[in-house]
Amino acid sequence: MTPVASVAAVDGPAGPNVHATLNRPNMVQVGTIVWLSSELMFFAGLFAMYFTIRAVQPDLWATEPLKLDIPFSTANTINLVLSSVWCQMGVFAAERFQPSALGTWWAPWTREHGFRNWGMREWYLLTYVAGAIFICGQVFEYANLISEGLTLSSSGYGSVFYLTTGFHGLHVTGGLIAFLLIIGRSFAAKRFGHAEATSAIVTSYYWHFVDVVWIGLFFVIYVIK
């Protein structure tokens, strides 16, 4: 069997052909975008379902959305949007092939060990924590809504609420698993090179996409109701 692609692809910044892949689009990245565009159509189906139930049972929307805790979900939304910023900082680190912090990661208030020295691993861990807080918040929100009598089977509103936000929550959970694998890879790699940077970047595409979908869902479900 022939070895994986060629040496240049797996070499880090010190490799002889660092920009060899720059003369053509990265297949993994283009493929991820095409797949995410199909994910957009998956969520289009969920939006269509939401608006259809709303059109045929408008009276439910007069009472049921009052059970939602708007300040709580707004805070959780801000947390998720900020996690995209942390994720992008991790991408910038991955693009300079820096897997981990240059100094001690836990002293961000100092100049020499500050955020500027953070590598992909630290930023992605922060993104993971923010995403995990989002999921915990969603579980907490579901528990409160169920105690107020809004369940998957209580009404058409309950069904579409849990299906749309639940499928989004499953996507966020999948993203959290992906972050763990990417962080794990940064420990396993002898040298953090193009392959590691590419998988970190496409995971960030997925994360940004899921974040944008949540902004759409939040606007539809919590703002315009």
Added chain:
Amino acid sequence: MKIESGIFIGGTPLFLAFAIAYGLVTGWDEPVGVACLFLTAGLSIMIGAYLAFTARHIDARPEDNAYGEIAEGAGELGEFAPHSWWPLAISFSAAIVFAGAAIGFWLVAIGAVLMGLALVGWVFEFYRGEHAH
């Protein structure tokens, strides 16, 4: 890459026009078509904008040159697995998970464990052994 991004971006005004026309014809009473057509415009702008963004960051490819030669396309294509059994392991465990949804949820738990093993095996395949990097 102008042609590729043009094909996808070109779809966006088209699908927007379809969405608006569909809404007007149905009196905006039928939300499925409206939601899906507007998001189809989103699908095309997403791919098109990404290709346009990528085109600005790379040099012109041989495909972009009317006089390009096939040999000019030689070089790095990306990173590929020489062979791998892990996708098969992942698909079998996914099948067990879905069979569990029909048979009983105890089977989902078994499938999920196998899925976790297969996923980790696949992701870390080239970090040990002969092809480790």
